[in-house]
Amino acid sequence: MKFGTLLLSLMLLFAAPLRAQESSSTFGAAGDHLTQPASKNVDIITPHITDSHFLELPGGHEFELPRWKPFHVGGLAIDMSPTKHVVFLLLTAVLCIGVMIPAAASNQRQTAHEGHAKGFAGAIESIVLYIRNEVILPNVGHHGNAYVPFGLTLFFFILFANLLGLIPYGSTATGNISVTATLALITFVVIEVAGIKAQGAGYIKTIVYWPSDQPLAMKLPMTFIMTPVEIIGKFTKPFALAIRLFANMTAGHVVLLALISLVFTFGSWLVLPAPLLMGVAISMLEIFVAFLQAFIFTLLASVFIGLIREGAH
Numbered sequence: 001m002k003f004g005t006l007l008l009s010l011m012l013l014f015a016a017p018l019r020a021q022e023s024s025s026t027f028g029a030a031g032d033h034l035t036q037p038a039s040k041n042v043d044i045i046t047p048h049i050t051d052s053h054f055l056e057l058p059g060g061h062e063f064e065l066p067r068w069k070p071f072h073v074g075g076l077a078i079d080m081s082p083t084k085h086v087v088f089l090l091l092t093a094v095l096c097i098g099v100m101i102p103a104a105a106s107n108q109r110q111t112a113h114e115g116h117a118k119g120f121a122g123a124i125e126s127i128v129l130y131i132r133n134e135v136i137l138p139n140v141g142h143h144g145n146a147y148v149p150f151g152l153t154l155f156f157f158i159l160f161a162n163l164l165g166l167i168p169y170g171s172t173a174t175g176n177i178s179v180t181a182t183l184a185l186i187t188f189v190v191i192e193v194a195g196i197k198a199q200g201a202g203y204i205k206t207i208v209y210w211p212s213d214q215p216l217a218m219k220l221p222m223t224f225i226m227t228p229v230e231i232i233g234k235f236t237k238p239f240a241l242a243i244r245l246f247a248n249m250t251a252g253h254v255v256l257l258a259l260i261s262l263v264f265t266f267g268s269w270l271v272l273p274a275p276l277l278m279g280v281a282i283s284m285l286e287i288f289v290a291f292l293q294a295f296i297f298t299l300l301a302s303v304f305i306g307l308i309r310e311g312a313h
Contacts, residue, residue: 048165049175049253051085056169085173092161092173100124100156131155131298139302141309147302150190155298158183162249162290166283172249174293180246184238187301191237195308206308207231237304241297248293252286 047056055063065087070079106121117125136151137144158174165172173179196203209226211219259275259282 046253046257047084048170048172049250051083051171051176053081053083055084055087058169084171085176085179088164088171088173089161089179092157092164095160095164096153096156099160128152131295135295135299136302139299139306141306144306144309147190147194147305151298151302154183154187154301155294158245158297159291159294162293163287165249165253166286166290172253174245175249175253177242177246180242181238183245183297184242187241187304188234188238191301191304191308192234194305198309206234237300241300244300245293245297248289252282252289255282 053065053067055065057063065082065084068079068081070077070081072078103121103124106119107117107125110117110121116122131152132148136148140147140151161174161179162172164170165175195206199206207227207230209223209230211222214222256279259279262275263269263272
C-alpha cells in the first residue's frame with residue numbers, strides 16, 4: 001500500500017466514528033458541546049481486535065458469516081463456524097500466495113534477462129535475503145537452509161496479518177490469543193523436531209538434566225531439581241512468543257480507542273486536534289510495530305531452533 005493511501009485509510013479510521021457520532025448527536029448553543037446521542041455510538045476501533053461472527057462493512061452495515069451446527073466429541077461441542085478472524089487468516093494466506101509467488105516468478109524472469117531483479121520483485125528479494133542471511137541462518141546455525149522456508153513463512157504471514165488490522169474495516173487476527181498460541185505451538189513443534197534431528201538420542205538431555213562431569217552424589221539431586229526447570233523452560237518459549245505478539249498487536253488499538261474517546265469524555269470538539277494528531281502518530285508507530293513483531297517472532301523462533309540444535313548440555 002502506498003503511503004498516501006495508507007495515510008488516507010488512517011484518517012478514515014479516525015473520521016468514521018466521529019462522523020457517526022456527529023450524525024446522531026446534537027450540539028449546545030455554543031456549538032461545541034456534545035449531548036446524548038439519539039442512537040448507539042459507532043466504534044470501528046475495537047472490532048479490529050475482537051472476534052465475531054460478522055464482518056463490518058462501510059456505512060455501518062454488517063455481513064453475517066454462516067453458522068454451522070457444532071459437532072460433538074464425547075461431551076465436548078466443537079463449533080467450526082467461520083469467524084471474522086478466520087476469514088482474515090484465510091485472506092492473509094491468500095495474500096501471501098498472491099504476492100510472493102508472482103514476485104518470485106518476476107524475480108526469476110528479470111534475473112534471467114537482465115541479471116538482477118528490480119521494482120517490486122527486487123524489494124521482495126531484498127527483504128527475503130535480509131531475513132535469510134541476517135536473521136535465520138546466523139541463529140539457526142550450520143546447515144540451516146532447511147529452516148529458511150519456515151522462517152520466511154512465519155515472517156510474511158505474521159506481517160500481512162498485522163497489516164490487515166491497520167486498514168479500515170480490517171481485523172487484527174494476531175490480536176487473538178488463540179491465533180498467536182497456534183503460531184507458537186507450530187513453532188514449538190518445529191523447534192523440538194529440529195532438536196531430535198540434530199541430537200538424536202542426545203535430545204533426552206534437553207529434558208532430563210544429567211551433569212555428567214559431577215559425582216553421583218551431586219548428579220541425583222541436581223537432576224531432581226533441574227529436570228522440572230528444563231521441562232518448564234520448553235513451554236515458556238512458545239508462551240513468550242504467543243503473549244508477546246498478542247499483547248503488542250492489541251495494545252496499539254487500545255491506545256487508539258483511548259485517544260479517540262477523549263473527544264467524547266470531555267464532551268467537546270475543541271479537544272479533537274490533540275487526540276487526532278496523537279492517534280495518527282500512534283498509527284504510524286503501529287505500522288513499524290507490525291513489521292517489528294513479525295521480525296521478532298521470526299528472530300526468536302530462529303534463536304530457539306539454533307539453541308536446541310547446538311544442545312544445551
